[in-house]
Amino acid sequence: MTKEEIQSIHPESKYFENESLSIKNIALKNGKSVLGVERSKDSNIIFSMDFNGKLHKVTIEFGTKDYAPLLLKLNQLLGSGTNDLNLQANSMGMIMGAKYWGGNDGTKVLLFSATDGGIFSDYKSTLVVERPLKANIDKKSLGLN
Numbered sequence: 756m757t758k759e760e761i762q763s764i765h766p767e768s769k770y771f772e773n774e775s776l777s778i779k780n781i782a783l784k785n786g787k788s789v790l791g792v793e794r795s796k797d798s799n800i801i802f803s804m805d806f807n808g809k810l811h812k813v814t815i816e817f818g819t820k821d822y823a824p825l826l827l828k829l830n831q832l833l834g835s836g837t838n839d840l841n842l843q844a845n846s847m848g849m850i851m852g853a854k855y856w857g858g859n860d861g862t863k864v865l866l867f868s869a870t871d872g873g874i875f876s877d878y879k880s881t882l883v884v885e886r887p888l889k890a891n892i893d894k895k896s897l898g899l900n
Contacts, residue, residue, distance in 0.1 A: 761802050761810070779804040789882070790828045792821050810886075817880040822852055822868045825880060829856065829866060839865065851878065861887035 761781050780803050786796030798816040805811035817825065830836065839853035853867035865883040 779808070789815055789817075790825060790832075792817060792824050792828070794818070794821075812883060812885040815882045815884075817882065819877045819879055822866070822878075822880040825866055825882060826852075826854060829854070829864065833864060836864075836866075839867070 780801050783800045783802070784797060785800050786794050786798060788794060794815075794817055798818070799814075800816070801814040802810055803812040803814070833856040836854040836856045839855050850867050850869045853865065855866075856864040858864075863883075863885045865885070866880065868878040868880050870878050
């Protein structure tokens, strides 16, 4: 799936790049539920493109209280997963509860709860689904027919 295909499905999305890292993203404010968990209408879904302009990663933002229901659902669907102690240790307390699941095809699913670092900041849950850069990703393989 390419940037153009995503924007044709979601014309209200916003495209942005991080020039120094050559990262191309499309952000979409979207409050649709994911995995049965309701999301705020101000929450983002971020589609990240690889160096070939193909979809590589999807990041979905959730609220403060959504970590536990997401973890239960992912454990049901994917098994128990693994604690990502490196991510937690390197975050200087800004990330907690990091779990990941890896597929045989190189697909990774990461769920974590993080704060933006402010003293009174809430932790927000984030779900990341990432495919290997070498994978040929299409709409069908992502279930977006």
